[in-house]
Amino acid sequence: MSRLSDVFARCKSNQRAALVSYLTAGDPDLTSSELLLNTLADQSDILEIGMPFSDPMADGPVIQAASERALASGTHIQDVFRLTAQVRQQHPDLGIVLMGYANIPFVIGFENFAKQAVEAGADAVLLVDIPPEEGHICDGIFQKHGLDRILLLSPTSTEERIQLVCKHASGFIYYVSLNGITGANMGDMEAIQQQVNHIRVHTDLPVCVGFGVKTAKQAQEVGHFADGVVVGSHFVNTIPQNISNAEAINDALKDAASSMKEALEA
Amino acid sequence: MSTDFTYDLTIHHAPDEGGHFLANGTLFGGSFAAETLMQPLKEIETAFFEAWQDEAFQQERLSLLKHYAGRATPLYHAKRLSDELGGAQIYLKREDLNHTGAHKLNNTIGQALLARRMGKKKVIAETGAGQHGVATATVAALFGMQCDIYMGREDMRRQAPNVFRMKLLGANVIPVDSGTATLKDAVNEALRVWVANCEDTFYIFGTAAGPHPFPLMVRQFHTVIGQEARAQCLAQAGKLPDVAVACVGGGSNAIGLLHPLQDDDIRLVAVEAAGCGLETKQHAAALCKGKAGIIHGSLSYLLENDEGQVQPTHSISAGLDYPGVGPELAAMMESGRLDVDSATDDEALAAFQTLTQVEGIIPALESSHAIAAGMRIAASMNPDQIVLVNLSGRGDKDLGTVMDKLAEDAKEGDQ
Ligand SMILES: Cc1ncc(COP(=O)(O)O)c(C=O)c1O
Numbered sequence: 024m025s026r027l028s029d030v031f032a033r034c035k036s037n038q039r040a041a042l043v044s045y046l047t048a049g050d051p052d053l054t055s056s057e058l059l060l061n062t063l064a065d066q067s068d069i070l071e072i073g074m075p076f077s078d079p080m081a082d083g084p085v086i087q088a089a090s091e092r093a094l095a096s097g098t099h100i101q102d103v104f105r106l107t108a109q110v111r112q113q114h115p116d117l118g119i120v121l122m123g124y125a126n127i128p129f130v131i132g133f134e135n136f137a138k139q140a141v142e143a144g145a146d147a148v149l150l151v152d153i154p155p156e157e158g159h160i161c162d163g164i165f166q167k168h169g170l171d172r173i174l175l176l177s178p179t180s181t182e183e184r185i186q187l188v189c190k191h192a193s194g195f196i197y198y199v200s201l202n203g204i205t206g207a208n209m210g211d212m213e214a215i216q217q218q219v220n221h222i223r224v225h226t227d228l229p230v231c232v233g234f235g236v237k238t239a240k241q242a243q244e245v246g247h248f249a250d251g252v253v254v255g256s257h258f259v260n261t262i263p264q265n266i267s268n269a270e271a272i273n274d275a276l277k278d279a280a281s282s283m284k285e286a287l288e289a
Numbered sequence: 290m291s292t293d294f295t296y297d298l299t300i301h302h303a304p305d306e307g308g309h310f311l312a313n314g315t316l317f318g319g320s321f322a323a324e325t326l327m328q329p330l331k332e333i334e335t336a337f338f339e340a341w342q343d344e345a346f347q348q349e350r351l352s353l354l355k356h357y358a359g360r361a362t363p364l365y366h367a368k369r370l371s372d373e374l375g376g377a378q379i380y381l382k383r384e385d386l387n388h389t390g391a392h393k394l395n396n397t398i399g400q401a402l403l404a405r406r407m408g409k410k411k412v413i414a415e416t417g418a419g420q421h422g423v424a425t426a427t428v429a430a431l432f433g434m435q436c437d438i439y440m441g442r443e444d445m446r447r448q449a450p451n452v453f454r455m456k457l458l459g460a461n462v463i464p465v466d467s468g469t470a471t472l473k474d475a476v477n478e479a480l481r482v483w484v485a486n487c488e489d490t491f492y493i494f495g496t497a498a499g500p501h502p503f504p505l506m507v508r509q510f511h512t513v514i515g516q517e518a519r520a521q522c523l524a525q526a527g528k529l530p531d532v533a534v535a536c537v538g539g540g541s542n543a544i545g546l547l548h549p550l551q552d553d554d555i556r557l558v559a560v561e562a563a564g565c566g567l568e569t570k571q572h573a574a575a576l577c578k579g580k581a582g583i584i585h586g587s588l589s590y591l592l593e594n595d596e597g598q599v600q601p602t603h604s605i606s607a608g609l610d611y612p613g614v615g616p617e618l619a620a621m622m623e624s625g626r627l628d629v630d631s632a633t634d635d636e637a638l639a640a641f642q643t644l645t646q647v648e649g650i651i652p653a654l655e656s657s658h659a660i661a662a663g664m665r666i667a668a669s670m671n672p673d674q675i676v677l678v679n680l681s682g683r684g685d686k687d688l689g690t691v692m693d694k695l696a697e698d699a700k701e702g703d704q
Contacts (some may be wrong), residue, residue, distance in 0.1 A: 049535075077598045077599040078473065079477075080323070081481070081484070082481050083325045083481070087467055091296040098387075099596060100596050124582045126582050126591075126593065127597040129582065130581075130593060130596060130597030131595075131596060140641075151323050152322060152583065153321060154327050156307055156320060156327070157307075157320065157321055160316075175323065175325075176323040177323075179324075179326075179328040179329060180324060181328055182327060184324075185534075186325060188324070199324065201485075202325050202484060202485055202487060203325075203484055203485035204481045
């Protein structure tokens, strides 16, 4: 069994959804980022570590700004791997997903990328702009290295696409709860539940729901029907709100994460 | 005045089903898009192929191109310029005389008709020089559609007259401050807005780049340029050109001119913006200096660093100030069919002045890059040869930039 399936099995036996948290590596700077990623990892079942990119087309203003801060503070892909390894060292059971855009692994080479990701301790990769149709450019490479490939589904995904995505995904399915970018407002809960149930007809993989989860109440509601709840912009937002005070960010992040965690455990 | 022209509506050199252009085993194009956009893209693709086969659609499109846009645009033998250079004969394809002052309208007419056919009430677009924004705002006015244009704040400054034109036409112009506040960031922002509104909104993409089917579709709407030019050259000069030259931002005017000429024995040249020089970092020459990369839904050449971060670009012309390039041009270069060349800011500015003074035609700064390279190439050829240059747009929008630049240069000259 992969580490991700262990995580979901453990959450299931505790009768709760997994907390899947996101932060951009290197935000707001490399030193603070190590602290913040570890703080968030303490409270989370799965951590998505964002690889900063110059052109984050699928992200809203909050995560765009996170990418800009990380790049401005000199975050390189090697730093992303190093931070990942540091989180892994302290969190042996945590699921770790490297998340970002296709161009970074494409340019440094998928093989090279996968090798370093595994060495750093990542379990999976989520590349927003590689739909199953374009999976040929990294075909089999992630699999060969034992990395799960997380794929997205959205409200616009047709029956045919749901089948296609389920066929190519591993680890879990990431259901984007709305037509939009990260950080937008959550869609209609009932419709989301229906879609999640529908996806389950096609796959035994866990289904996580993300994009737009901002409150503990939303997390709790989603947690009733999804296997995992993804929280991103809400956590990232603690950084600009407390900028230039790493300790204050850390406290705010710890609070934000533990209230999400409690909501899922309740 | 326009004359009836018979266009070839067969789709030649189509990409594969996924929108990939192959060259020597290397693959370009595709749809590297987020899941949410995959179905909307598929719907556009289906609608496009249906429309393209639909006689009524084509009739309406061609009728608008003729009576509204003023096609066919003239092919003009720039005799004085040619004589002055003493080399090959330069023929200018006068896209500057297309309605709204650039080739861009060929594409927006096609896509707006498609949007209407798909029942979309609202259109959005990115723009760099503002020519695509104006062309989109124009068709939105014509078809009574709501229109939002995304434009980098830096470009709004450089191309203020076009911002005003868009507003007069009833469009909202939304400034983009993220990243470098230029064309690539405007594309990012328009893509984000489209993801959130794909149900009622059509994204009129402005160049032959982006995810499939845009590179194919935009090309098909612009091949009128090359088809007309080919026939006009045969009629006027009794033979085909030896060389065909176009400037490249994302590649729409270039693919429009060059695609219909690629099966002929004609040297095809794409001219990129060399900015302050290809040896500096301040240019926008993705084909000359870029590497393979994925941006805005497409795999192509890209100006990026060793870790895949897209690099800032520079060009005096906002319409060429883009780090990527359309995938089909990349494939044509890879296969050896397309030669790439470049012109610096200074060379473009000099060509701008030369064409204005020698022929009485004020070209867009984008087009001035093609003129500069075209003049250079023609000068090394014989008077019985022909260089065809795409004059993609007129320069009214650039007068402010040119005025400032000339004043700056004069001041430096004084010191
Ligand atoms: C007159 C003119 N020529 C060329 C371009 C470059 O675009 P493309 O490469 O798509 O033709 C622009 C873009 O704004 C333009 O306005």
